[in-house]
Amino acid sequence: MFKSIQNKLYIYTTLLILVTVGVTLAFVYKDYFFTVPGIVIFFICLSGLNKCYKRYNQNFIFLLNALENGDYSLHFSETNLSAQEKEINIMLNWIKEILMKARNEVIEKENFLSMIIESVSTGIVIANEKGIVNKVNKAALSMLGLHVFSHFNQLSRVNETYPSLFHNLKAGDSIQISLMTEREELQISIRVSQIQLKRGMMRILTLNNIGNELESKEMESWIRLIRVMTHEIMNSIAPITSLSETMQFLYKSETSGLEELKQNTLEAFKTIHTTATGLLSFVESYRKFTAIPQPKKQNIIVNILIDKVIKLHEAALAEKNISLQTKLPESLTVYADENLITQVLINLLKNAIEAIETESNERIIISADCYPDGKINLNVANSGEPIPADILPHIFVPFFTTKSSGSGIGLSVSRYIMRLHGGKLVHFVSPDGMTVFQLVIEPE
Numbered sequence: 001m002f003k004s005i006q007n008k009l010y011i012y013t014t015l016l017i018l019v020t021v022g023v024t025l026a027f028v029y030k031d032y033f034f035t036v037p038g039i040v041i042f043f044i045c046l047s048g049l050n051k052c053y054k055r056y057n058q059n060f061i062f063l064l065n066a067l068e069n070g071d072y073s074l075h076f077s078e079t080n081l082s083a084q085e086k087e088i089n090i091m092l093n094w095i096k097e098i099l100m101k102a103r104n105e106v107i108e109k110e111n112f113l114s115m116i117i118e119s120v121s122t123g124i125v126i127a128n129e130k131g132i133v134n135k136v137n138k139a140a141l142s143m144l145g146l147h148v149f150s151h152f153n154q155l156s157r158v159n160e161t162y163p164s165l166f167h168n169l170k171a172g173d174s175i176q177i178s179l180m181t182e183r184e185e186l187q188i189s190i191r192v193s194q195i196q197l198k199r200g201m202m203r204i205l206t207l208n209n210i211g212n213e214l215e216s217k218e219m220e221s222w223i224r225l226i227r228v229m230t231h232e233i234m235n236s237i238a239p240i241t242s243l244s245e246t247m248q249f250l251y252k253s254e255t256s257g258l259e260e261l262k263q264n265t266l267e268a269f270k271t272i273h274t275t276a277t278g279l280l281s282f283v284e285s286y287r288k289f290t291a292i293p294q295p296k297k298q299n300i301i302v303n304i305l306i307d308k309v310i311k312l313h314e315a316a317l318a319e320k321n322i323s324l325q326t327k328l329p330e331s332l333t334v335y336a337d338e339n340l341i342t343q344v345l346i347n348l349l350k351n352a353i354e355a356i357e358t359e360s361n362e363r364i365i366i367s368a369d370c371y372p373d374g375k376i377n378l379n380v381a382n383s384g385e386p387i388p389a390d391i392l393p394h395i396f397v398p399f400f401t402t403k404s405s406g407s408g409i410g411l412s413v414s415r416y417i418m419r420l421h422g423g424k425l426v427h428f429v430s431p432d433g434m435t436v437f438q439l440v441i442e443p444e
Helices: 003-028 036-070 082-121 138-144 152-156 162-167 210-254 259-290 302-312 316-317 338-356 410-420
Strands: 123-128 131-138 175-178 186-195 200-209 298-301 323-327 333-336 363-371 378-384 426-430 435-441
Touching: 036 082, 123 138, 131 435, 138 200, 152 162, 298 302, 298 338, 302 316, 302 323, 302 333, 302 338, 302 363, 316 338, 333 338, 333 435, 338 363, 338 378, 338 410, 338 435, 410 426
Parallel strands: 323 363
Antiparallel strands: 123 131, 123 200, 175 186, 186 200, 298 333, 363 378, 378 435, 426 435
């Protein structure tokens, strides 16, 4: 295809070289007879080369300009031309077809992805670092209550704090916000990821309506709480009701003597008093659960705090011959309420000791995991029997307990305290089979 073009360029280039060499030799040997004709031929070759390049490059330039402007309708004639021009035009049309095919494939993929994005119920917002929105689907617009969303600043119509909130979101962030629509308040979970493109860093925000899920979890928690509270109250009221009926029968019966009636009455009052005391204790536990103060945070040295908690349980540890190890960095500090975190650690260590039922050199390990972003995980692990699978879903339910003397609020209060700190309390089994309760303390 390029053979004729290459031949023509080769001829002009060869002539230029020969003429240049001839003129140079003429000047060297001072024989100027062929100098003037040589210079004339030299300029003729230059002009020929220039025309050749212009002639065969103008179509290339025209093609590139058209493609740059998105015009793929052009077509170069392939008839009534010289062999060289015909070859060039065939090649240009071929290049155009390849590029047009690639462009159509890209458009087809973009349309397919756009259709997928629009069809999902998850809201998707794609924006650059300046807050300019490049892509947003209908689900996101519906959640945000906007008809057009081209910049984060438009979120001030929804909530005046949201523009700065969305601007400050980083890759890996996960937050929850409330959005008020004309009909209801939505609970929205936002997760952020990012990708580096040629036009800059792009953030991808996914918005999910978790209101139904939260309502379901909340309802489930209320049902469990009511079930436990009903069980405790009924256990306390049932003996009182039974005794009341018995005493009414004895007072109405003529067969009971005065002394016997007096004795039965005293026993009944004693039982009622014991039952009422238990019910008051239960109510007091509920009052404590609902009266936890807001944390007053300060920097706490973790090692000192852990040492205090361990000293409170030295007797129980020695009694069961439990080995306790600490794996903590010396300079580790956390920003938290010392009294509340101490309460959580006391409860977890007490539970860990109680989980070890036999004196068989079991162990408890208190350790910490520190992360570059400032997050700290405090772990209280014990080698006792793991929590049974049927009990595990209920361990954080207030007043749920399998202990005869327990109130059932220790773990629920501990989890609530961690939530007040912006963290969480989680349970898991470690790879070596130890039961672990983990305090997750997020950075400020």
